[in-house]
Structures are given as structure tokens and as C-alpha cells.
Amino acid sequence: MWSLFLAVFYNLFLCLNGGSDSPVILALQQGEHVIPIDTLSPDLQGCMTFTGEQILEPGQYMFVQDNRRLFNFLISRPEPVSIRFIATINKGRTEDIQIDGSEENNAYMRFYRFLQDKYALINNILDSDSAPQEKLPEVERMEGVIREYTHFLAGQFDSCMLGIIARNVFTPQHANGENPMHYLGYIDFTDSRYLNTSILPVRLKEFFTQKLVQQPDTLIRYTDLILKEEMHPRVRAYCARYLFTLFFTSEIMGMERVAVHIANEYFLNNPDLSDDPEMLQEMETYVQFNAQCLTGMKAPLLALPDADGTVRSLDAIQAPYTVVFFFEDNCPACSDELLKLVKLSKRDDYQDVRFYAVYTQNNQGVFEKYSDFFPNNWVTVWDPDLGSEFHRKYNVRSTPRLYLLDRNKTIIGRDIGTETLNEIMEDHRSREQVDLPVAPNITLETENGESYALYDIQAPYTVLYIYDPSCTTCGMVTHLLYQLYKNTRDIEVVFSALYTGNDYKSWRKWLAEGTYTDWINLWNPSGDDRISRHYNINEIPLILLLDKDKKIIADHLSVETLTYILTELMPHDPLF
Numbered sequence: 001m002w003s004l005f006l007a008v009f010y011n012l013f014l015c016l017n018g019g020s021d022s023p024v025i026l027a028l029q030q031g032e033h034v035i036p037i038d039t040l041s042p043d044l045q046g047c048m049t050f051t052g053e054q055i056l057e058p059g060q061y062m063f064v065q066d067n068r069r070l071f072n073f074l075i076s077r078p079e080p081v082s083i084r085f086i087a088t089i090n091k092g093r094t095e096d097i098q099i100d101g102s103e104e105n106n107a108y109m110r111f112y113r114f115l116q117d118k119y120a121l122i123n124n125i126l127d128s129d130s131a132p133q134e135k136l137p138e139v140e141r142m143e144g145v146i147r148e149y150t151h152f153l154a155g156q157f158d159s160c161m162l163g164i165i166a167r168n169v170f171t172p173q174h175a176n177g178e179n180p181m182h183y184l185g186y187i188d189f190t191d192s193r194y195l196n197t198s199i200l201p202v203r204l205k206e207f208f209t210q211k212l213v214q215q216p217d218t219l220i221r222y223t224d225l226i227l228k229e230e231m232h233p234r235v236r237a238y239c240a241r242y243l244f245t246l247f248f249t250s251e252i253m254g255m256e257r258v259a260v261h262i263a264n265e266y267f268l269n270n271p272d273l274s275d276d277p278e279m280l281q282e283m284e285t286y287v288q289f290n291a292q293c294l295t296g297m298k299a300p301l302l303a304l305p306d307a308d309g310t311v312r313s314l315d316a317i318q319a320p321y322t323v324v325f326f327f328e329d330n331c332p333a334c335s336d337e338l339l340k341l342v343k344l345s346k347r348d349d350y351q352d353v354r355f356y357a358v359y360t361q362n363n364q365g366v367f368e369k370y371s372d373f374f375p376n377n378w379v380t381v382w383d384p385d386l387g388s389e390f391h392r393k394y395n396v397r398s399t400p401r402l403y404l405l406d407r408n409k410t411i412i413g414r415d416i417g418t419e420t421l422n423e424i425m426e427d428h429r430s431r432e433q434v435d436l437p438v439a440p441n442i443t444l445e446t447e448n449g450e451s452y453a454l455y456d457i458q459a460p461y462t463v464l465y466i467y468d469p470s471c472t473t474c475g476m477v478t479h480l481l482y483q484l485y486k487n488t489r490d491i492e493v494v495f496s497a498l499y500t501g502n503d504y505k506s507w508r509k510w511l512a513e514g515t516y517t518d519w520i521n522l523w524n525p526s527g528d529d530r531i532s533r534h535y536n537i538n539e540i541p542l543i544l545l546l547d548k549d550k551k552i553i554a555d556h557l558s559v560e561t562l563t564y565i566l567t568e569l570m571p572h573d574p575l576f
Contacts, residue, residue, distance in 0.1 A: 008080075009054055009056070010055070010081050011049065012026065012049065012050040012081075012082075013049045013083070014047065014087070015045065015046055015047035015084075015085070016042060016065075017046060017089065018046075018088055018090055019042065019065060020065065021046075022041075022065050023041045024064065025037075025039045025063070025065070028059055028061050028196055029062065030059070030196055031200055037056075055079065058076050058161060059075060059161065059193060060196060060197045063085075068092060070087060070089070071087060071097055073102075073105045074102075074160070074162055074165070076104060076160040076161040083099065083101040084100040085098070085099055104160050111153055118146050125138050150166045150167070150169045153166040161193060164194065164199070167186045168186050168199045168203070171185070172185040180207070180211050183211050184207060189230070189232065189235050189236075190230055191232065195234060195238055200235075204242055207222075208223075213560050214252055215560075216295075217564055218564060219247070219255075220257075223243055223262060227266060237274060240267065244267070247262065253413060253414065253415070254294075254296075257294040260291055263283040263284075263287050267279075267280060267283050268283060289391070289395040289397060290395050292394075293393060293414060294414075295411050298409055299324065300394065301313075301315065302314040302381075302388060305382065307368045312356075315409060319352055319354040319407065321352075321354075321407070321425060322355075322405040322409065323355045323356065323402065324394070324405065325338075325356070325357045325403075328359065328360045331399055337400045337402070337417065340418040342374065344418055345375050350377075350425075351377065354377055354379065355375075355378040357370070357381070362384035364384070367380075395415075404416065404421055438551050439551070439552055440454070441453055441454050441550070442524075442531065443530075444522040444523060444524050445524070447507070447517075452520070452522055454496070455550060459548065461493045461494070461546065463481075463494070463495045463545055463562065464543075465498065466498045466540055466541065466542040467497065467498070467499065467500065467542070468540055469499075469501075470501065474540060474541045477559060478514065480559040481562075484566070485519050493566060496519065496522060497522065498531065499521070499523040500523075500532075500540060501523075504525070507523065539556070543556070543559070543562055545565060
């Protein structure tokens with residue numbers, strides 16, 4: 001056949017029974033985008049033939065008419081293809097598709113109908129009048145059938161696009177210990193064909209926004225774990241660009257820190273990762289204007305003159321909280337925010353808050369009027385010559401711009417409005433007023449037989465870890481927690497690991513094999529209830545964080561959450 005079309009590398013015949021006479025678009029799914037390739041109008045019989053002189057990339061393709069996707073089809077390899085599609089359209093809906101020339105696409109259409117039928121049955125079960133306890137087992141059984149069939153199909157078409165699609169209908173069922181990376185276990189990052197599906201953006205977004213603690217350190221850690229895996233270069237470039245955009249556009253405060261890390265680590269330090277010089281320039285500018293003013297950082301130095309010419313230093317302000325506000329005249333948004341802030345600053349509960357207002361223009365008359373207008377707990381300054389570089393230090397590329405600092409001048413809020421400012425203030429104040437419970441002073445023994453009481457530990461903070469190596473997850477948690485212990489030795493935190501079992505020899509052997517010998521190891525040789533009386537040992541592994549008075553700051557912590565507390569909050573948060 002191909003001898004008749006020596007210069008034609010794909011031949012896609014499409015005939016629509018019952019469709020409109022509107023043009024049909026041949027398109028390719030590329031991540032979150034649909035890329036048009038060709039457009040043809042049907043003949044009088046509703047038929048058309050898409051041909052091309054270049055081989056189509058492997059991926060998930062589709063036919064689109066009247067802004068509706070008629071159906072998808074797959075191309076698995078970069079080779080010449082010839083496929084015939086006859087589709088029956090009824091009221092704009094594709095009801096039947098006959099395919100000649102591709103067994104994979106016939107199986108794909110059967111798979112699509114199978115999913116439609118099974119999920120329709122599940123919806124019927126959920127909508128029925130049966131009791132919830134009767135619905136759940138049937139729904140689980142149906143989902144088991146779907147999962148089993150997807151695994152079968154993935155195996156049958158393992159090297160094909162259908163295998164990729166089927167394998168990624170679900171995510172892996174069970175976690176590998178406490179490692180969230182199992183969630184992406186069905187994705188082969190070395191296979192560039194994933195770029196021509198919607199799998200990567202869907203799974204990456206789910207993983208980073210739903211499966212991980214929304215804290216910058218955690219997100220940066222897993223960004224590095226993924227992007228430093230073995231990957232196809234194009235897949236790495238796509239994932240890095242997608243994650244940068246995800247965090248760059250996030251509405252969650254603090255996510256700009258992750259975006260800065262990605263830009264620095266994977267683009268500016270490795271320009272080969274992108275062939276878009278404009279994008280790299282935009283990233284460089286973004287980093288330059290954000291690198292000094294991320295949440296958790298000490299606020300950049302500002303020492304600017306007030307209306308009398310007296311230099312007023314931001315660091316010299318002594319207050320539990322300081323609001324830094326950048327504004328200009330002839331800015332409606334600034335005027336609106338200023339009125340709200342002035343009203344807020346006059347409240348009784350804001351008398352210990354100081355406001356450092358920076359006028360960003362050079363009109364002295366206007367500046368003096370603002371200075372006279374603001375209340376007594378405001379410091380109003382300006383920089384008409386722009387010598388302080390406040391624009392770059394505080395990312396003031398537009399106004400208004402508002403930052404909230406704690407008593408140490410650490411940034412705890414940025415790019416926020418008055419409403420969010422008030423919420424953060426209330427949250428911090430309520431946490432400072434919490435009456436924390438006290439951990440009991442239990443006397444135990446070390447692995448060397450020495451008597452040791454919990455209150456013998458003299459440290460600003462104590463991590464109390466309660467575990468038994470015989471529990472399913474304790475091994476993984478212990479390993480991760482011990483790594484955290486080794487990485488946080490310099491922040492005055494003592495780790496005490498409390499063994500709840502009674503097999504001394506096995507415990508000592510386990511400690512030696514795991515080299516868990518540097519932190520404080522304790523156990524109860526008497527076998528009484530001095531541990532279980534105070535802690536539910538059926539809930540192990542348990543991780544608690546205690547302050548210097550052995551008050552329980554937090555309990556039932558995961559290693560990820562404790563990591564965030566130790567590396568992010570403790571040096572800065574007023575609670576600590």
C-alpha cells in the first residue's frame with residue numbers, strides 16, 4: 001500500500017455518520033494542552049482523509065468538531081500509519097466507532113466502553129436506595145474488577161500507548177512504608193511518550209497539592225527527588241517547567257519559595273533545560289526580585305528617611321509584629337488597602353503592632369500629607385533616589401505590597417491583604433495563648449542499663465519517639481526519623497526513642513544493626529504499665545515534640561510534619 005504514497009507517512013481516513021458539516025481538527029494531547037495538527041472539512045458523505053509528509057509522534061490523538069472531542073485514538077511508535085475510522089454521531093455524541101488497521105485502537109475503544117459501562121453501574125449503585133453499608137462492598141467489588149482489567153490490558157499492550165493509558169487509570173494501591181513517592185509508581189519518566197498524554201500534569205498536580213504536606217521544605221524535597229531521578233531529558237524539562245508554573249501561580253502563601261528553588265536549581269544553573277531564552281530571562285528576574293523576601297527569611301534591611309529627614313530603620317522597631325507596606329499615590333488599590341490598614345491599626349488589639357509604610361514615589365508634598373495622615377503607631381518613610389533597592393529586596397514591581405514580620409523581623413506573611421493579615425495575627429496570638437499539656441516524668445533505663453528519667457533531658461526541645469520494631473511501619477519511621485536527628489543536631493533538639501517491648505536482646509541487636517545508637521534509647525525493664533498508662537502504645541509509632549518544660553507542643557506527628565517544624569518554624573515562629 002505504501003508504495004502508492006511514497007511521501008505520505010500517515011493516512012487517517014475518517015467518516016462521520018450523522019455528524020455536522022463543520023471542519024474537523026486532528027489534534028494531539030500534550031500535557032495540559034491540545035495541539036492542532038490539521039483541519040479538514042467533510043465531503044458530502046461526511047468523510048475526509050488526513051495525510052502528512054512527516055511521521056506522527058507517538059501519543060494520544062483526537063478528532064475535534066464544533067469544539068467537541070469526537071473520540072481519542074493512539075499512535076504507539078514513530079512509524080508510518082494507515083487507519084480508517086467510521087464513527088456514528090447522534091446529537092453531537094459519538095455512539096459507535098469502527099476501526100480498520102489498528103488492533104491497539106480497537107482494544108482502546110473496547111476499554112473506553114468498558115470504563116463507561118462500569119462507572120455507570122457504580123453511579124447507579126451510589127444513587128440507589130440501598131443502605132450505605134450495602135453499597136460500599138459492591139462499589140469496591142466493581143472498582144476491583146476495573147483495576148484488574150486495567151492491569152491485564154497494561155500487560156497485554158505493555159510496550160504500547162494503550163499500556164501507558166491503562167496502567168495510569170489508577171495509582172498504586174498501597175504505600176511503600178511512609179514514602180509518598182509510591183503514588184507516582186506507574187509513571188515511567190524515561191519514556192518521552194508520556195509527554196503526549198495528560199498523565200503527567202494530572203498526576204504531578206495531585207501529588208504535590210493533595211498527597212504532600214503543603215509546606216515549602218517538603219515540596220522542595222520531593223521536587224528534587226523527582227527531578228533528579230533517571231528521566232528522559234524532554235520529560236525532565238517538562239516536569240521542571242510544569243512544577244515551576246504550579247508553584248509560581250499558587251495562591252498559597254510560601255509557595256513562591258518552591259518556585260525560586262526550581263528556577264535556580266533546574267533552569268538558571270542549567271540553561272540547557274530550556275530552549276526558551278525569554279522564559280529563562282523571566283525566571284532570572286523572578287529570582288532576583290524574590291530571593292531576599294521569602295517567608296521564613298529575615299526581612300531585608302531598610303533604613304529610610306521620614307518626612308523630617310530622620311533615618312528610620314526597620315530593624316530598630318521593637319514590637320511583637322511589624323507590618324511593612326509599600327504604596328504610591330494615584331493607585332486606587334493602594335488607597336483602598338491604606339484605609340483598611342489605618343482602621344485596623346486604630347483597634348485596641350493592634351496598639352502593639354507597628355506599621356512601616358514606604359512611599360514608593362518621589363513627590364515630597366504627597367509624601368508629607370501621607371505622613372501627617374497616618375496614626376502614631378506608623379513610621380512613614382520614602383526613598384526618592386531609589387538608593388535602598390527596596391524594589392528588588394521586597395519584590396515591589398507593583399503596589400500595594402504588604403509584608404508581616406514577627407518580633408525577630410522574620411517574614412511570616414507576604415503579598416497579603418488586610419483580611420489575611422488579620423487572620424495570620426489572630427492565628428499567631430491564639431497559638432501563643434495555648435495552655436499546653438505536660439508529658440509525665442517516666443523513669444526508664446537506657447540500653448546500657450542506666451536509670452534515666454524524661455526530665456533528666458535538659459534541652460529547649462525534646463522529640464519523644466515511642467515505637468516497637470515489631471510493628472509494620474516502625475522500621476521505616478525509625479530510619480527516617482534517625483536521618484532527621486542527624487540533620488538537626490545543631491538546633492538544640494534532643495531525640496529520645498522509647499522502646500515499648502520487652503525483648504531486650506532483640507532490641508539491642510536491632511539498634512546495632514540499624515546503627516540507631518547516638519540518640520537516647522530507653523525501655524522499661526520492669527514490664528509494668530508506666531508507659532501504657534500515659535501513652536496509647538497501640539497507636540505506635542508515636543512522635544511527640546516537647547518544649548523545655550516538657551510541655552507537649554505537638555503529638556501524633558509524621559516525620560514530614562516534624563521535619564517542617566524543626567527546620568522551618570522553630571527558628572522563627574513566636575510559638576517556640
